[in-house]
Amino acid sequence: MKKTLNIAGFLIMCCLAIALTASTQQGNSESKGKPQQENKNKSDKDKKDKNNKSKENKRADDNGYQGKAKDKDNAGQDKQKGNKNGNQKDDNDERNKDKGNKGKYKDKAYYRQVAGYRWNNENFYDRKNIRKHDKVNVCHKFSGKNDPVSINVSEHAVQAHLDHGDILGECPAPVDRRFSDIYYRNRTDYYNTLQDTREQVSYSQSILDYAQLRLTNSRAQLQTMQQNNMPLADIQRSQSSVVELEQNVSLLETLIGVAVNVVANKLQ
């Protein structure tokens, strides 16, 4: 009888402990459906990234950085480089020398050239080609004690990340996994969103700089038109276009300020 009671008591204790543990983990298991979907999406994305990477590596192996497609994509950049950077030829030579040894994203000279581009009259119309960039996986490190996070950045931003101490590729799994998988997935999504916003801010800032330059030129052109007694209708039409651009530029400036406030200091 005593034996039976002992066993029953032990079983009850075990049940209680299991029930307590299960109730604390309920939060994690509640959204199991979503993670499965997220996992699927993530694995699809990873597959895509891998395919892209292998294609790029193949291209780099076959043609170095002078591949046809790459040249087409970077036509605008090359124009700008030609105009602005007197060392372009040297850098290209350096790039060609290194092509067999280094991967595409390890070429610092390449990123120095493309990361800080600004629009001008020659390359403004090529901006869509320049913007059509590949994404690269980077393990982003923080200056504090926070765990690093894998983020997907534009190839234009890779050099800036490498200079900051980040590493190419996915981060290793954290040693001390204090939180659930859901938390880590949310964290990755969060930093990817911040990175996307930061890239958009950078692009918009470039367009804003160019638009302001264009506005200054247009005002001068308007004055010339008035001095040359051009038809009034033409002058008015041009004037309305200038006013429209002024309004859009002013709004863009405000929105850049808002976006900068949202992402400020969150990726450091």
Place this chain on the structure above:
Amino acid sequence: MYHVFKGAGLLVVAIVMVAASCTEQKTTETEKTEIVQMDSVSQAAKTAREKLEDQTKAVEASIEKLDDEFKTSQ
């Protein structure tokens, strides 16, 4: 004596399990708070990015229009 040890053992096991579950609960709460914070910042960042993207397109269109205008008038 045997029964006393057995009872004490059971008690210790139960205490350890309850303590472990309490610690987990605390971690889960921290986690939930952080997830909520991250979600709200993500949402704000997404909205800001979308607005910025639209406005950038508007500026690009205005620049092109301005270029066309000055081309035709020259």
